[in-house]
Amino acid sequence: xxxxxxxxxxxxxxxxxxxxxxxxxxxxxxxxxxxxxxxxxxxxxxxxxxxxxxxxxxxxxxxxxxxxxxx
Numbered sequence: 001x002x003x004x005x006x007x008x009x010x011x012x013x014x015x016x017x018x019x020x021x022x023x024x025x026x027x028x029x030x031x032x033x034x035x036x037x038x039x040x041x042x043x044x045x046x047x048x049x050x051x052x053x054x055x056x057x058x059x060x061x062x063x064x065x066x067x068x069x070x071x
Contacts, residue, residue, distance in 0.1 A: 038050070
């Protein structure tokens with residue numbers, strides 16, 4: 001869905017739509033790289049270990065977000 005929207009926006013006549021399309025397309029690159037790295041880690045280390053690490057990372061981000069909201 002996002003690919004179709006980004007391509008449509010990218011080929012639009014409006015400069016703002018073209019920029020939005022480029023940002024969406026370029027924003028998909030890190031997401032795809034993270035998904036590929038995740039699949040490789042699950043294949044190499046197993047789902048249980050990878051899920052535990054991802055839980056700790058997500059918990060750290062949530063705790064930092066809560067800390068920033070209370071300041």
